[in-house]
Amino acid sequence: MNDNTISKEDKALLDKFLADNQLFLGPDPDIMRNHSLSPRSAAEDAILKKGLDTHQVHHVRGLINAALSEAFTMVNQMGAAPGAKWGDLVTGIYTAQGDLAMIAPHGIIAFAACCFYPIRFIIKNWTNDQTVGVKDGDGFIHNDARYGGIHNTDQSMMVPLFWKGELVCWLSSTIHEGENGACEPGGMPAAAESKYDEGIKMSPFKVVENFQLKRDLVTFLQNSVRDPKLQLEDMKVKLHAVMRLRDRIIAILDQFGRDALMGTLRLHLEDTETEMRRRIRELPDGTVRVLQFMDSSLRENCMQKISLAITVKGDRMVLDFRGTAPQFLNRSVNTNIASFKAALCTGLLQNIWPDLPHTMAVLSPIEIITDRNSIIDAEGEMPQAMSLMPLFKGCVVWTIPMAKLNYSLPHKYSAIVASQYDQAATFIYGGVTQHGDITGNFCADINGNGQGARSHADGEHSVSPVFGFMCDSGEHEINEEDTPIIRLGAQRLAKDRVAWGKYRGGLGYEQIATARGSGLWGFMTGCEGSKFPSAQGLFGGYSCPSYQLLKIKGINIFEELKKDPKVVEVFDIVELMNKRPIPGGKYSSNDMGMTFEVCNEGEIYMICQGSGGGYGDVLERDPALVMKDLAEDLMSHENARDIYKVVYDEKTLVVDEDATQKLRADCRGERIRRAKPFDQFCKEWVTAEPPAHLPYFGSWDNPREIYATTMGQRVKMPADQLQGAFMLNPKDVRIAELEAELAACKAVKA
């Protein structure tokens, strides 16, 4: 009788056979789904049990920090990618097991928080593979986020550090390179409908031996992207920065010994994890919740929900994302769970507890629950080239609920703040430069997200990207030397496009761009929030408004300016669109998600960075702050009166305090008169399912039931059996609409 049982020996033989004959070493779920620290290695355990001199640990940690900072500066100074120049990079150090221990103080945490996945992959698969191996002088490259990473524009160089024959740690350098040979230039193709549209997809592989780049592989990579010079230069830059970092770490090893280095790295991680647990324990026990809505797939408007419940009990914290929208099969706004966790890590360190060490250990004690095949835990063949959409949401998703947990604490580690603006509001570009080179990348304006308002002050304007502290918004003069992009308007704060509140959000700024001197040039933009606002307010503060992409096509502004230098009084988006001063222009207001589009010479494209969320009731805003905003031309008189209910003299900006107080009291009374008790309101308001007109993705009232629209039809499915949604081609949809209109017209005529 065959009962399918096999002996222990046969089982071991079978396992070995399967392991030795794996056909494809794809992303490994054992690695990709584990964001926790590895258990101590035997070496680490022995070192820590022996005990370390804490003064020496502090000293060594300082030296490592300095070394990481130096390597960061090298990449920042020498890197060719626009992202490198603005600081969109990081250098990091990992334990011998691949756990991220420390990053350069100004580096982008998310990059390093992803890099330990490919390093763990290398350790697991290449160390004992006779055709690869891991040796002194080796370097490994990687860009495919499915093996760890934010998105495929980022390329990493990862190097093992051997000392006296023993692998003691790993070092890395990562840059947002941009161009990667995808179906649209610039590396972030919203048009990608499968992962095969995303350009080059490097699983972790060896590209350096004996500290030298292997030219055959470099050539292959150069041949796969639109900017071969950039590809070569930045591979050199990252390698040499990591080699300098290696020199510095070896100097530390020579001076203090192996135990001091390995012990410091491990202790740093364990101490951070301990501190995280202590802080969680300080929070009140209970559950806080938040919902985010993303209104676009960047190809069409559709409403995708991200649902989060944070539960605290003692020193345990659970982030439950179940009920979130399902993944798209043929849209690029998905992310895998490892990248999403890196975004969560970033958000914690950016706006919640920025004082914690920037290591993966901050996330290590937190349990994260998701629905498999949801938009934040996408798997399989789906594209994820525009994963920035859910990832940016991940950076801010716990800002609001954590403020609700943190507010009561007698001691706060950082200010209470509303959500930062969370869209990649920048021009992505590509084409032939005025120098005849092919290029594709994106502008530094991505780094100008407005800060959320704080519990004690307004948000700062265009403060930083949502994913890092240190990023420049670039210099247009340099950009204009390198590319055909001409800035007609820049860094002008977007008046009235702000989240109102007792304290308002920090504003974003306008970007007005055109092209000159190129035979072929174009732009794309990748933002949501044109129908449903992005950055959430806090404690009665409003969200930011919606934002649009504006175009003036069919003109050449340079010709118009030649004819009449005063044709445009001021390059201000609202004025240009309402006054339409350029004759013959086709003016349009569009969704902020636009796939690559040719910009003929002198045509105008306009977007703006957004505002962070507001804080508190608008009727509590100090009238003096309202007058300050008016004086600085950040808002109109209409909004000062209608939103903030301030009575003042428009010429002198002198406030009538008594009249303002009375007007605000009347307004509070009016609120009470017009509103309904909650239970009564819900009876009238809540519907059994999403409105029929809304292409809705995610749970409604029950987190275990998920709605989606696939092939144009609404479906409902159990959350633990999610199927990806397949979207119709927007052009087919439009053709069908026009054909229906035509048929109706013909019918009337007949």
Place this chain on the structure above:
Amino acid sequence: MKVLITEYLRINLDTERWECRRCGHEHGSARDNYKRGLLVHDRDPREVHKPLLDTNLYERTYSPDPTWCRILEYYCPQCGVMVEAEYLPPGHPPLHDVELDIDALKLQWQGRDEVQEPAVGPDLALEKVRHGRALHEHSHGH
């Protein structure tokens, strides 16, 4: 003992009631959803985020689309202060956003002094940005 939970809400641990921090109005049991003690108004988002572009010329004007987005404004029924502004698609159930374990909260605050005014944490995010900018300026020499 009263514990400050948000800018406009506190929990009275003795009575186990949600209270308004502006006027002291009791919103209901602290073991229940505080929103049940508030008034709600469904606000057209175009009233708050007014169109900046000419609505005769353009459909998209910087205002949210009212068929996709509504603002639920929650007010204290006694003083009218706006406690929350919740952005939802039309008909979506309001979120039970704060659900605390009151017994655990009582135990936690046994060892703490009552806080009358909320502590303000340091602006660490901003400090880091400023430090980063200074470093960048230095390293680029401009």
